[in-house]
Amino acid sequence: MEIKTFIVDSFTTEKFKGNPAGVCLLENDISADSMLSIAQELGLSETAYIKKLEGDNSFSIRYFSPKMEIPLCGHATLAAAKVIFKDSDSHQIHFNTVENLDLIIKRQGDEIIMEFPVYDMVPVTVPSIMLEALGIKEIINSSLSEKNKIILLEISDSDVLAGLNPNFNALINSYSGINGVLVTALSKNEKYDYQYRYFWPWAGTNEDPVTGGVQTFLTKYWSEKLHKKTMKAFQSSSRTGYMNVELLNDKVLISSTAIITFEGNLLGIDS
Incomplete structure (x- = not known):
């Protein structure tokens, strides 16, 4: 079996910036083990698998x-x-999605607008060894998105944020039962x-270059602090990336751009 495969830089207008994701177009179902093996082979923070469903413009992902x-x-x-x-x-x-979320995605010029759910957070105390x-x-502040299993830490200086250089071995041993910080x-x-x-590092790579899924709780967090519904967010990783966000009740609209950098075929894939 051959699988049409792409690498796409997301949340950027420049190649080799933003966050690269693999995208595999499936004509037939493949096993979760095969999906994991392909993701490991591509070595990107995430790989998406999409398959056309019955009905107009609907896909599983x-x-x-x-x-x-x-x-x-x-x-992704x-x-x-x-x-x-x-x-x-x-x-x-x-x-x-695998959790039966219906993600509505729209195109507006060069921008793509994604409609994601919004999740609440609860206070959490983090150990000093994590810090x-x-x-x-x-x-x-420190809070936990229970749905995402992600801890949020707010600090006072965005320059300090950009300069963080974590000890990932110590970080992964500082807390258990979460996907990320x-x-x-x-x-x-x-x-x-x-x-x-x-x-x-608990669930993926050491650092995700640009992350959209965290806006399911991060947009609401900053909306309440800044008293704004529409905001601009920047991920200050080494690759950098941006997105516009808008809080609409129990939904968040995430809009940005992406660039396809690679197109080819995965060969000899078993189902």
Whole structure:
């Protein structure tokens, strides 16, 4: 079996910036083990597998990191939508996730707009060894997105955020039962409202270059702090990336751009 495969840089207007995702177009079902093996072979933070469903412009979508299946991923959704829109006149598609979320994706010029759910957070206390592993001396707030199993830490300085150089061996041993830690700060750059970085050695790679899925709780967090519904977010990883976000009750609209950098075929894949 051959599988049409793409690599797409998401949340950027420049090649080799943003977050690269693999996108595999499936004509036939393949096993979860095969999906994981392909994700490990590509070595990207996530690979999306999409398959056409009955009905107009509807597709199933599944996401795998090199370690495990991920229920929802922003940059891989954006990447998959970029691939579908490339050869389509449609301006709207639906992705159905493994958790039966119906993700509505729209195209508006060069931008792709994704409609994601919004999840609440609860307060959480983090151990000092986690902060030491991250290189953080002081935090403003710590919360947990129980749905995503992600801890949010707010710090006061976006320059400190950009300069973080975690000890990942110490970080992964500092806490259990989570997928990752997101560190965020009010942006000093007037072009953006807030900045963030996402570290997830528990479930994926050490650092996700640009993460859209965290907006399911991060947008609401900053919306309540800044009293704004529409904001601009910047991920200050080494590759960098941006997105516009809008909070609409129990939904968040995430909009940005993506660039296809590779197109080819995976050969000899077993089902």
